[in-house]
Amino acid sequence: MTTVTDELWKKYKETGSPEARSALLDQYLGLVHYSARELAAKIPQSIELEDLVSAGTLGLIQALEGFDVSRGLVFSTYAMQRIRGAMLDDLRSRDWVPRTARSRARKLAEATAHLESQLGRPPRHIEIAAFLGIDLETYWRQWADGDRSQTIPLESSASDCTPGALRLDEIICDPDAEDPSSRITQDEDLECLREAIAGLPQKERTVLALYYYENLNLRQIGEVLHLTESRVSQIRSQALGRLRENADLMEAAT
Secondary structure (H helix, E strand, O other), X not given: OOOHHHHHHHHHHHHOOHHHHHHHHXXXXXXXXXXXXXXXXXXXXXXXXXXXXXXXXXXXXXXHHHOOHHHXXXXXXXXXXXXXXXHHHHHHHHOOOOHHHHHHHHHHHHHHHHHHHHHOOOOOHHXXXXXXXXXXXXXXXXXXXXXXXXXXXXXXXXXXXXXXXXXXXXXXXXXXXXOHHHXXXXXXXXXXXXXXXXXXXXXXXXXXXXXXXXXXXXXXXHHHHOOOHHHHHHHHHHHHHXXXXXXXXXXXXX
């Protein structure tokens, strides 16, 4: 029995229909949100869920482009790998510590734990260096690189030994801190903007997301949506026009 989804895949793969492609993206977008929530539970809270969703959506788009219907595979299984891969790639791109430095830090920690278990006491630095087969100068350099890879959350206590100690974010002065009232106004404006964008037609929302959120240019968006560059520019202009009109109405109402 042929389903609606089967018909969409057939139409998209045979004709490249932008409408079928958009419908498929909407249908499988839940996979992105599921993967984002699952990954967010395992990483620092400093990473925004929306950032993971953005990276995962790009992975979904890539999966849609590369999926071969004729192989008889389940798209959701194939797409989940691309979605998670895109999210992990995005997380790696945010990490300022080289992978080699993290690897060396891990080896130092493993060597320290092994020697401490073997000796029954904390090992000396020269003993760790000898165990790893490196000279003391190299050891100190690797130790320093590993130490720089450690971060301390601002929400942590300034003193683990003092009950009720203030958090770091409560005692570190921020000279660039903004006026709370301006922040409230900004949040209200952003909420109005989100509502206005949510009211746009699907194609206009997609173009704006790819242009402003994914930083794709008009030509790249055209390739993704199978549209000409001029058509993408026209859709973007229409969307911005609707948003400006909405903003004017909101201003007039206030």
